[in-house]
Amino acid sequence: MSVVATSHHGPALIAAAARTARAAPAGAGVEFRLLGPVAVHDGAGGRDITPPGSKQRALLASFVTQAGVLLGVDRLAAELWDGAPPANAANALQAHVARLRRLLPEAGGDGHEWIRTLPTGYLLDLGKARTDVQRFARRSREGRAALAANPARAAELLCSAVELWRGPALQGCRTGPICEAEAERLDEMRLTSLEALHEANLRCERHGESIGELERLTADHPLRERFYDLLMVALYRSGRQTEALGVYERARRRLVGALGIEPGPALRGRLDAILAHSPALSAAPAPALLEELDRLRHRVTELGRVQHELSRRIDAVTAPES
Template sequence: MSVLGLTAPAPAPVGGGSAEFRLLGPVAVHDPVTGAGIMPSGPKQRALLATLVVHAGRRLPAERLVEELWGERPPANAPNALQSHVARLRRLLPSPGGHEWISTLPTGYLLALGPASTDVQRFTQLSAQGRAAVPHDPRHAVELLGRALSLWHGAALQDSCHGPLCTAEADRLEELRLTTLEALYEASLNCGRHTEITSDLERLTCDHPLRERFYDLLMAALYRCGRQAEALGVYERARRHLVTTLGIEPGPALRCRMEAVLTHAHSPAAGRPPGAAELAAELARLQARIDQLVRDQQDLLRRMRQARQSL
């Protein structure tokens, strides 16, 4: 995976020849003996494995696993069906040294990681180290955060998020991924790499239009490139989206960024900063253009409704 032009190293082999459970993408197990990935064949098998790994070391009642796999419509023989899925999963998992992964308890099941690890553990550790390094060592932070993000190979718990346990974990991991991305681009700005990251941040504001931090970072990058008017346009785009979708104005951080752009927070590499009057005029021009686009869209919708009524 390439992040900010850096080619992140391939994930290192798991130390000590231990298996690794991988949840940051398709649910699978890395077999240290063959070097291959073992992937459960069906969605229920993947959901079962993911749920047990997420709650490794903790007993999961059979009732919660039945809910995770079948929701509100379990089969009539749900306990037996669950037992069959567990048995198939046991046969699928590698067993170095005869390690028994899944234990059957009187009221449920438990997966013991033993010497194994998970890609979630590695991602969480690298992300935390990288975020801590952003203020004082941004170059090292970029390296650590890039390595963390390179562990992702698709949506977390891919094809396994139908029950409440897997869904909650996938949501938690996605939030941490986005926080890691925000830290990565903040560190890149601190390294003076504003020119390199503008296109990535443009894409991220489109992919996550309600996440103000991406707008904030994009405005900072554009401003440092000498593109103040575009930075103001980003603010107005964010504001309109937030007001239209959530009925709220941008938060304090984004408003402060806009005010800094309007005044004189100037990067020496950006050329002569325009005066406040110039920027205010440009903002008014952009506002007028946005208002016109909104009117055009409303007019088009009105004409489409009239056309449908006349059919």
């Protein structure tokens, strides 16, 4: 005999559970992931779902990239078949959508469905689900906003943003125009976040820790001047001026060889500052550190006052009577 049958509370518990399930926000606990291989994380089921076919992955990536936007059949067909869809593209697309629907986790909520079919196409409704792109963008934005006032906090936020990446954006799904444009946008956001991260590290006097990673970034992105700039500062602050000057020459050779242009004014200005041993190249104390030092100075002053008062009282108590 089952537990439910032997307990008079059973029906009430089942009804309450059903009401809770119905009240659960549609899509809660689900995260669509584009920062690497395209996948869906089902928090309730504790599993990651990766569509097995390349076209289903591209279809999912297109839906997530354009969540809440109606995507017409022709546009999706061009995305999946690289601009050369088959004659029966509408039927083939319908079959791919049906397979994708079966892969997605239960959405929860009353009647919510992830992919809605409309007269002229399809639309992904995220409900309360989130995306790793949203998390990355929020952390990156908050980190860059904190850079001037609190570089240590900025570095923490930016590091956590970059760590969300599991590989190239929309990995394996970058052939169609929708996914390619989104991948390029996300790649640029990642590089901007990395630049801000290493600037925060330099403001926190972590120049020695940054050199190796900045060397790799200049090799991976040889035309991005900001990484050379940061590397030159890190080397100079580590007492390696000659190597810092060599980084400028390396950047110049690459830019002239690939684009036929000289380094921009920011990098040229950095070269001049290093040659002149500009005081501006020294690591400035972080604002948070200055605030802490000011607080400690006030505390030392207060302790001195208290000590003086205690000494006066002790002297008054121990002084011989006249």
